[in-house]
Amino acid sequence: MVEPEVSKPLDVAAIKKDFPILEREVHGGRLVYLDSANTSQKPRAVLDAMAGYYEQTNANVHRGTYLIAEEATAALEGARAKVARFIGAGEAREVVFTKNATEALNLVAKAWGRANLAAGDAVVLTELEHHANIVPWHQLHDELGIELRWIPIGADGHLDLTDLGRLVDGAKVVSFAAMSNVLGTLLPVERLVSAAHDAGAIAVVDASQHVPHVATDVQAWGADFAAFTGHKMCGPTGIGVLWGTTEILDATPPFLTGGEMILNVTKDGFTVNELPWKFEAGTPPIAEAVGLGAAVDYLSGLGMEAVREHEVALTAYALRTLTGRFGDEIVVHGPSEPAERGGVMSFTFGDLHPHDLTQVFDEHGVCVRAGHHCAKPLMRVLGVAATARASLYVYNDEADVDALADAIGAAADFFAP
Ligand SMILES: Cc1ncc(COP(=O)(O)O)c(C=O)c1O
Numbered sequence: 001m002v003e004p005e006v007s008k009p010l011d012v013a014a015i016k017k018d019f020p021i022l023e024r025e026v027h028g029g030r031l032v033y034l035d036s037a038n039t040s041q042k043p044r045a046v047l048d049a050m051a052g053y054y055e056q057t058n059a060n061v062h063r064g065t066y067l068i069a070e071e072a073t074a075a076l077e078g079a080r081a082k083v084a085r086f087i088g089a090g091e092a093r094e095v096v097f098t099k100n101a102t103e104a105l106n107l108v109a110k111a112w113g114r115a116n117l118a119a120g121d122a123v124v125l126t127e128l129e130h131h132a133n134i135v136p137w138h139q140l141h142d143e144l145g146i147e148l149r150w151i152p153i154g155a156d157g158h159l160d161l162t163d164l165g166r167l168v169d170g171a172k173v174v175s176f177a178a179m180s181n182v183l184g185t186l187l188p189v190e191r192l193v194s195a196a197h198d199a200g201a202i203a204v205v206d207a208s209q210h211v212p213h214v215a216t217d218v219q220a221w222g223a224d225f226a227a228f229t230g231h232k233m234c235g236p237t238g239i240g241v242l243w244g245t246t247e248i249l250d251a252t253p254p255f256l257t258g259g260e261m262i263l264n265v266t267k268d269g270f271t272v273n274e275l276p277w278k279f280e281a282g283t284p285p286i287a288e289a290v291g292l293g294a295a296v297d298y299l300s301g302l303g304m305e306a307v308r309e310h311e312v313a314l315t316a317y318a319l320r321t322l323t324g325r326f327g328d329e330i331v332v333h334g335p336s337e338p339a340e341r342g343g344v345m346s347f348t349f350g351d352l353h354p355h356d357l358t359q360v361f362d363e364h365g366v367c368v369r370a371g372h373h374c375a376k377p378l379m380r381v382l383g384v385a386a387t388a389r390a391s392l393y394v395y396n397d398e399a400d401v402d403a404l405a406d407a408i409g410a411a412a413d414f415f416a417p
Helices: 012-017 044-056 067-086 101-116 135-144 164-168 189-198 246-250 286-302 304-329 354-363 376-382 398-414
Strands: 095-098 122-126 147-151 173-177 202-206 225-229 240-244 262-266 269-272 330-332 344-349 369-371 387-391
Touching: 044 067, 044 286, 067 095, 067 286, 095 101, 101 135, 101 173, 101 202, 101 225, 101 240, 122 135, 135 147, 147 164, 164 189, 173 189, 189 202, 240 246, 286 304, 304 330, 304 344, 304 398, 344 398, 354 369, 354 387, 354 398
Parallel strands: 122 147, 122 173, 173 202, 202 225
Antiparallel strands: 095 240, 225 240, 262 269, 330 344, 344 387, 369 387
């Protein structure tokens, strides 16, 4: 279980100095980075840990008989143990390193799903899922004939759970995001997990937007699988995590195959390695694991309770500032109550195209993503083709939000008829 922390407010001015990229200039001004739901920036501690690994330790893992190879193995496995503690996993072997959250969710669908699902079996998703938690299930629909059911979005960017009992009835899988990458909505994870289990289904949590921003305890969730990605939580690209209970991971066949994941190979066949290596075919992302371990140390040093408190306060400020300044002209999608959401704000402004908006933002050094955010079914539900999405993290402050508001004002002036 994750121990509750005593939280100390974030010192954002000091945190900004931990992130070298925030010192650079763009278009003659400071870089205002508001795209952390897409990928976060990396603190010096992570960059140094990775460079230090390559400079002092680099060797392949699990096969060396010499010092640096043993150190490399210890670095990889040490990072796994840190990640396990960070998310409240029971044991380090429940943490499987993947390339990213997308690969982790594909592992669930393709390895567990192919072995356990058949024509007519139902998989329940929500309308706010990222494509990474939709497309692998679509593939199983095409391949096996499984049925997909959708929990709809209701009022204020929350799920409409009126029909939850009927939707999960007889289902084999309920798979959902813990936090929406478009609306910021925090989903009722425990309620959805219990509904899944009561119906005899497994519960899969896409925790990609949750783990970086909110203290996460996978055992308290009670889910079967959870997936997330290193690069959104101050870690490097190229590494993600699939957490699963030992029972379900033991009962899941390997996904990718080759070296590392075998115990033995003969001309007649192969036997699989123990957890978690059974799911880690080929040379793992060793330096990336070291970087992710350093990211976990960094976030733990800030305190996840403090991270969340900072983001709730800054989101409240941002919602106040944007609606106060632009009134009905701006539509910010998702829950209006900051405590019910993360710091992800998708918005439309008048009839301006989000890409036009964000192009003007760029001229002011403000980095905001425009598009469908890999959630096209949700865009259809919202009745928009795209939104602009500003997303906050530990290194953002009120001045960054003010810079966004000024950039919106500049875009409005630029495109004024
Ligand atoms: C909710 C959610 N799930 C999954 C992903 C996929 O993450 P990755 O591209 O690192 O696999 C993202 C990334 O945007 C996300 O926001």
